[in-house]
Amino acid sequence: MVFRLGSGATATAGGTLGTGQSASVRFQVRVTAGVGTSIANQASATYVNVATGATVSTSGSAAPAPVVPELPVWALFGSGLPALGWFARRRRRG
Helix, strand or coil, X not given: CCCCCCECCCCCCCCEXXXXXXXXXXXXXXXXXXXXXXXXXXXXEXXXXXXXXXXXXXXXXXXXXXXXXXXXXXXXXXXXXXXXXXXXXXXXXX
């Protein structure tokens, strides 16, 4: 994925972040890899220092994340407890 950030950013070119400004991105993905697979967790950034004209790149990574099965709600709560999608009602006798 490529995120073009800053003032004046377009679909094809990045914008400008002034001194003291920051930008952040957040996204979700759906993993189609099989259970037991590890997903690499990496990021990189490339930018131009406007004071020097130098292109700077940096990168980082975190521990790989294992793919785990997505459990249905009823499996998490068991058969005797109300779960998401169930309607529990207590009747009051008058």
